[in-house]
Amino acid sequence: MMKSEHTGLYVHIPFCLKKCHYCDFYSKVTTDTEMDAYVDALCCEIVSYRREPKITLDTVFFGGGTPTLLGEKRLLTILYAVIDTFSVLQNAEISIEMNPATADETMLSHLREAGWNRVSVGVQSMVDIELKALGRVHTAEDARRSLDAIISAGFANYSVDLMYAIPHQTLDSFRYTVEQIMAYQPPHISLYSLIVEEGTPFWEQKDRLNLPDENRELDMYHLATDYLSSLGYQHYEISNYARSGYHSRHNFRYWTLSPYIGVGPAAHSFFEGKRYENVASIEAYLASPLSARQIEEIPNMADLAEEYVMLGLRTSEGISLATYEQHAGHPLLKGKEEWLKQCQREGYVELEGDRLRFTEKGFYLSLGMLAELLS
Amino acid sequence: MTDKQKHTRNFSIIAHIDHGKSTLADRILEHTSTVARRDMEEQLLDDMDLERERGITIKARAVHLRYRAKNGEDYDFNLIDTPGHVDFGYEVSRSLKACEGALLVVDATQGVEAQTLANAYLAIDNDLEIIPVINKIDLPSADVEKVRGEIEDIIGVPAENCPAVSAKAGLNIEDVLEAIVTDIPAPDGDENAPLKCLIFDSRYDSYLGVVVYVRVFDGKVKAGDRIMLMSNGKCFDVVSVGTLMPFGMKEADELSAGDVGYITASIKTVGDTAVGDTITTELDGAKTPLPGFRHAQPMVYAGIYPADGARYGDLRDALEKLQLNDAALTFEPETSIALGFGFRCGFLGLLHMEIIEERLEREFNLDLITTAPSVIYKVVMRGGEVRMVDNPSSYPSPDEIETAMEPMVKANIITPSAYIGGLMDLCQDRRGEFIDMKYIDADRVELHYVLPLNEIIYDFFDALKSRSKGYASLDYEFLEYRASKLVKLDFLLNGEQVDALSFIVHEEKAYPRARKIAVKLKDNIPRQLFEIPIQAAVGSKIIARETVKAMRKDVLAKCYGGDITRKKKLLEKQKEGKKKMRKLGSVEVSPEAFMAVLKLDDEE
Helix, strand or coil: CCCCCCEEEEEEECECCCCCCCCCCCCECCCHHHHHHHHHHHHHHHHCCCCCCCCEEEEEEEEECCHHHHCHHHHHHHHHHHHHHCEEEEEEEEEEEECCCCCCHHHHHHHHHHCCCEEEEEEECCCHHHHHHHCCCCCHHHHHHHHHHHHHCCCCCEEEEEEECCCCCCHHHHHHHHHHHHCCCCCEEEEEECCCCCCCHHHHCHHHCCCCCHHHHHHHHHHHHHHHHHCCCEEEECCEEECCCCCCHHHHHHHCCCCEEEECCCCEEEECCEEEEECCCHHHHHHCHHHCEEEEECCCHHHHHHHHHHHHCCECCCEEHHHHHHHHCCCCCCCCHHHHHHHHHCCCEEEECCEEEECHHHHCCHHHHHHHHCC | CCHHHHCEEEEEEEECCCCCHHHHHHHHHHHCCCCCHHHCCCCCCCCCHHHHHHCCCCCCCEEEEEEECCCCCEEEEEEECCCCCHHHHHHHHHHHHCCCEEEEEEECCCCCCHHHHHHHHHHHHCCCEEEEEEECCCCCCCCHHHHHHHHHHHHCCCCCCCCECECCCCECHHHHHHHHHHHCCCCCCCCCCCCEEEEEEEEEECCCEEEEEEEEEECEEECCCEEEECCCCCEEECCEEEEEECCEEEEECEEECCCEEEEECCCCCHHHCCCCCEEEECCCCCCCCCCCCCCCCCCEEEEEEECCHHHHHHHHHHHHHHHHCCCCCEEEEEEECCCEEEEEEEECCHHHHHHHHHHHHHHCCCCEEECCCECCEEEEECCCCEEEECCHHHCCCHHHEEEEEEEEEEEEEEEEHHHHHHHHHHHHHCCCEEEEEEECCCCEEEEEEEEEHHHHCCCHHHHHHHHCCCCCEEEEEEEEEEECCEEEEEEEECCEECHHHCEEEEHHHHHHHHHHHHHHHHHHCCCCCCCEEEEEEECCEEEEEEEECCCCCCCCCCCCCCCHHHHHHHHHHHHHHHHHCEEECCEEECHHHHHHHHCCCCCC
């Protein structure tokens, strides 16, 4: 895992057809007028990053929300602003998130021709009652059509988002979803467990959701992990699986402390050694896109060392103990030898020379182990 | 007898909890015009929040009242309030000693109860004139005649013409006041004899030092006198004397034989002014003290620890402050491997312990972890040395012990006859020795048992209440130490002994308790990264086992994109939680889980 010299750009499109019951990302239902105004504001913020020489981008990620809701014309306007402002590398990864039934083959072809080379589609489940329970607007049939369209439009690189621990979900229904999706052999899969977040409709009714219990959830995790690895996928990050060469380069920068710029409301940046957060309000953003950016934190060496562990251990490559010690000024494992040995015996952790990594089993216990390592 | 003595009446009110003692006191205050109704807060005598909430009086107080009787003469009443709970039996007896008479309040709907009886006997032992007062006659289920009969049959006090009142509704309060004048003897005592004052209470005031509440039996005392406390020989110069008014103290020229009042003398600690001690003058003082003095002895001990180790100093300050007003509370620093730094505290009984815990939490805003209460065991060692052990962790190993002894109490249980079977089973189960059983009337029974105190502090009250649907009442007093087959039960987590969980138990009880606590530990210790074996051991012998299975899931399987801060916050939260954890050996347990394990509830 190498830290990238170049910068990544995250473009936030905070619009959705309808807000899902579990979603706590910043997004809203919108109108054409607002979308037009939004594109203007966004371009304004993008252009503000013009430097001499230009900042080099090797990844661009349009996320949301549902970026494809903007329609190809607006998306192109934004992409042109990006290309105009930054120096985008020839082989840059340019991704866009979409939800089923928000883009057809024609639109996807146009996007590919314009420069996008990766699509991430939020399928979540292939069982309609589960989709309904989540408050998704699409059906399993919509998902199939979207996958067909992505392939027909010529995208060799695409990712499918799946979710487990959904209300009503059983091990069998989850297996069905995985099998349905794996029939397409997508290059990349993101697999998230449903987390009931405060402030979402699910939070209010969390005791009545009929969520799978911890053991069933774990069974689902193992089912997916075993199945995908049998098909040659690498489980390269806690929630991500890819066929060789298809890991998400953009997401990787988050885990390797590489720089990224985020534009749009509620977007985060890690740029020139500082962490920024844009104001989480479309209204405020539209009124003044250039003053949306606020410094969140200027991480010092120790902060960076901690982040390196926290994020690096999410990946199958793990971390370099020497790199940690260099930043933190002290060895990570000092005084934790006994604990580490026990973790190794239980098969949660592997230590190979300088590299420390969590195993498949360890990924699933990572939070507590991180807390132990970092306290 | 002086004219002043002829017009003085010193009395107490005694009752079972909830029979209306405080309400009656309020009405008496009101009728003697000492307090205008509008100035009265409900239940003036109980001035601690806790007392009011629980409806019990914890510390004795006294108040001076003036009453114009139907004969046209004015009388000085001194009403001395008494603590209403068995833990404070000695303090009750000293308060009663300061009086010539007592109002025995009995609830017309409940009749005589264990504490009514215990307090009545105390009053009789102190030669007090008892005036029964039947209260709550306004309630539909009141049965005044039946209760009159009970008072006469059980307590042996004539009740034919006793006042029947409703303190709450203010009915027939005059009858009570007249009975005080006519039935309670005036105090005697020689004004010119050497001074003898009985201390029946004291409290610490940050300006005045200790305010000592006294009853003068002989002689006189005034500001400037040099007084001596006869139990410890300490001498002080009297700063002021006076009477105790409902809203504070009123200075007087002197207190003389028969009076009840206060003395201040720049005394720094209530430890010097033990309840029951006699005050005399340094020169030409009394030769012998008033009889019956003893130091209040803690009966129950427990370790109290701050949930947050950093607040050890705050806990010490809080205990010191409470001790200023509570000489019966003792504490010494104690260290536990599991709980860190805390204090071994001694209490008169379980209620006293609960009160102290609650006051520490409420008034001083402390979160506490309290170990299981323990009694004091008397251990005769092989070499003949006798050790008093109040902490299981300092219990000697079995091969060093010649004889182990445990404190026994005489317990008196009053219960509706329907529950006799269940309660006898309970006492049997708690290693009780049956003494006798007396029918109070057709429906109610008095059971006498000798019980080990360590069984009583192991959730006996709750068991008693649950087996009698709340109707049985209990009273007990220390009897003696008896040899017993005691063992120390230890718990091991991950093979390491957790000192704070050890306790002393009778051999026969070791296995069932061990099982119960092992299961409780299993249920309350959250799953962790590794499997945790739980073992209960007597000496090196493991007598129960359980296992906490390893945790399977603890992960953030969600993408927050570039929002690193959010991920960090979650991690910080996890780390915070870790900090709060108590290390039990190598196992981390939250304070809540720890308390759940230590909470003794034997009845399911």
